[in-house]
Amino acid sequence: MQEVVKTSVKRKQNSKRQRRRRRNMSMYILLVLILVVGIGFALSMTMFFNIKSIRVTGDTAYTDQEVYAASGIQEGDNLMRLDTVSVSNSVLSKLLLAEDVYVKKHFPSTVEIIVKPCVPTACVAYEGGYLIVSAKGKILEKTSQPKEGLLIFKGYNPEFLEPGQMLTSTEDQKNAIYTTFLSNEYAADLTEVDMTDQYDIVVYYGDRIRFDIGNSNEISYKLRLAATAIPRLNDSKKYNLRMVGDNQISATQQEPAVTTAPENPTEPESTETTTTTAAPAA
Incomplete structure (x- = not known):
């Protein structure tokens, strides 16, 4: 009878250990995922998705170079960190004949600036x-x-x-x-x-x-x-x-x-x- 009781106690202890291991494993996996996502985000904001091409479209009286200068965008700027609203407002404020300006991000490395002229x-x-x-x-x-x-x-x-x-x-x-x-x-x-x-x-x-x-x-x-x-x-x-x-x-x-x-x-x-x-x- 005493031996049966010992076996039951051991089973309970083993069960508790397994549950702890599963909880620890879940926390470990979660921490690894958070770390991977954090590293990926940091890299995307620094090393990856840097701008290599700026494309101007639309019927505009301005040259591509004039639109580039008005946008303030430089090659090498990070595409993830680019504030499209600020770029649009910058172009509108500097180019008198621009009525609407839309800025689109094309991953991994291109920005498109769409300029619509004033009528x-x-x-x-x-x-x-x-x-x-x-x-x-x-x-x-x-x-x-x-x-x-x-x-x-x-x-x-x-x-x-x-x-x-x-x-x-x-x-x-x-x-x-x-x-x-x-x-x-x-x-x-x-x-x-x-x-x-x-x-x-x-x-x-x-x-x-x-x-x-x-x-x-x-x-x-x-x-x-x-x-x-x-x-x-x-x-x-x-x-x-x-x-x-x-x-x-x-x-x-x-x-x-x-x-x-x-x-x-x-x-x-x-x-x-x-x-x-x-x-x-x-």
Whole structure:
């Protein structure tokens, strides 16, 4: 009986030793894995994945060398440690005509810099002339006259005037008005937007049609309404359009100006017609 008890005790002791060995082995394997990963990470940040090639793609006005210099990347820099956001911001700040810059890492040793050019989109008037602005609001240049084919904005009151800076108004509401016009498909036929009084906005379709749209509420709706009404007008005449209520436009035809003063001066004659137009489908 005593011998059976001793055998049972030995078995329990052996079982405990085996469990300890398994725990120790698991800890050992874990430590080895952590060590291997740490060494691999350290090597990848120093000896491995160093940049050997910088590739520039995209339709840009700049040479590859100019983009390299603006990026600040040097051959031999570590690809793992490269901050793509900082590189992108560096290129954007130094290359005036770059609208978007994307930086991609191609392991083991290549960086690709994708540059998308600015596209002149609008002329914004200021006291000294006009600012030529890109689609994303980057000021590209100052001019004394507006550029042909670009939508003109007056009364915007830009806060910054230097090329390379981002366009913003000293009046917050005018930023929203500007963005609404630029992004609206029905503004494609406009040539000028006057937001000097943001509660009495005036837009022009060439020199033939002036449209007083009022405040900035429902700009998109009002432009759709005008797009429906204008084709009904005589295209050889000039008109002043004005909103009447919520779904009507009043069209006033202006008579040609008198070139010689009559004996009894009177106000120029005009013919007014009111076009009632239901809201077009969105």
